[in-house]
Amino acid sequence: MHVLEVNHLKKSFGAVQAVKNVSFQVKQGEVFTIIGPNGAGKTTTLEMIEGLVPPDQGDITFGELNWKKNGEAIKKKIGVQPQLSAMFDLLTPSEHLQLFASFYDKNRPEEEILKTVNLTEHKDKQVRNLSGGQRQRLAIGLAMIGDPEIIFLDEPTTGLDPQARRNLWDIILRLKHLDKTIILTTHYMDEAEQLSDRVCIIDQGEIVTTDQPDALIKRLTVEREVRLSFLGHEEAAIDSEKILNKLSVVSHIDRDSTELKIWTEDPEYTLLELFNYTKQQNYQVDQISIREMSLEDVFIEFTGKEWRD
């Protein structure tokens, strides 16, 4: 069942085409991540879906509901954490939650939310005295207070330190366990890989590709990069290089003294052959690694561009 369907969204600001032709569907209970560099059109896409920015073209439907006819009903179903969340500096997290709770028919309990976003200890501090991470967590808490079915999080971890980012990942996974549908944007590849059921890579207002993170990675060219280094003399590396070059699965090798970088279509077979040889020759292998393919490689592969964070 699709809880959200977006078809052919377009939005321009003057001469800037922020969103060119964006379509996707989101299933109930999934974490759907929109990832792309700054300026790719993530926020604009979300704001159109959230009913804040009217699209120039395209449709947005939440099941049977659309913004034209069912605006109020949609607002009750969704929770939003905007990229820059404005809050009342002089009110506390607890007071924010109570105020926002009064806007909705149903609520999640305040204590539960404070616990989920780790703010129980700070619930009575005025917002102006909270740290960036604490504010961000409050913003997520506010997105949850009306017990929404769909939660939108716009770059929830941008600008946070690594520890705070991990904490937020936990929060997002907790929301997922509550069976919420989560639509997330980020420009951190590792985050998209860790959290999402599906990712949608967007660049310059256009969707590059959409799929499960591991499926995207599998789609990449089969070649993998294997690195290894030998103990002792260069000899071991030089001899190994000769042997490996004879294998048809190996396309290319770089050698730097005792270190080898091997590009191969079949890392397992390549290593097996290599180890047979090194054992025979009594060469000692020191370190070995196979580079993990990541979404970053997917982005580079699909756009032909460097990924800039």
Place this chain on the structure above:
Amino acid sequence: MARLMNQFKQMFLMHLKITFREKQAWFWGLFFPVILMVIFMFIFADSDDDFEASVAVVEENPNEVSTAISDQIEVIPVLNVDHQLESQSEAEQLIKDQDVTAAIVLPQSEEDSDVLLLVNAEDEQSTTTQVVSGVLSNIVQQMNLQVVGASETYAVDFQTVTTGEHELSYQDFLLTGLIALAVAQGGLFGMIDLVDMRRKGLIKRLRMTPVNMSLFGLSDMMMRLLFSVIQIFVLALIGVFLFNATLHINILGLVVLFIVGALSFNAIGYFISSFSKTTEATWALRTFLAF
């Protein structure tokens, strides 16, 4: 219905808390007018005869701001504008000759907000100088508010100061005037200001929720009303009991003034923001309606 009541209650509580925690609101709304009143009351406590300072106004380069200020100066009974000059040197000569107590040099252009007060060096510490500069800084203060875009409230309010009976003693004049001033300022300072909320993106944040924006506006007005009542009460208490002033206030008039002035301006704002889809459009409309 119960939900709407709860929503209203929460919003009012929010306004109450914010107002209570906003030191600016207390300072400008209560402390400042009280201090101003106490100072002025003491200055005039012994003088039975009318106090008047004769001043010259220098307007070298008439513009919107300078005209507005000079209009304000003219309606203030304490200041008698005896000379309208076009250059600062003429004014300096008049001061030297002791023809006027002070000269007020108005801003050269709309961007330049400096108002210069010229006085005779020997008089620098005199009561008159202090009164004139006090009044003047108050006007400039008001002008700043106008620049911020809250013109309606002030313009309406100042009239109550001048349309009172002519036989007012200065105590009475001050009391009445300061109350009106405080009410006007209270409506502008400290409390949640729609313009400021929009600037910070709070309106946008609220629009992501099923909030009822008219309730929001209503609770804001209730808070302003409450604050004004407190202001009037405190100022009147101090004025009447400490300085024996008579309260020349038409409560009904003040209520009407409050409603017509502050509310209409804000109400229109709330009304529009609860309808209009985009913030930019709302802004344009609000600005348009303000004139």
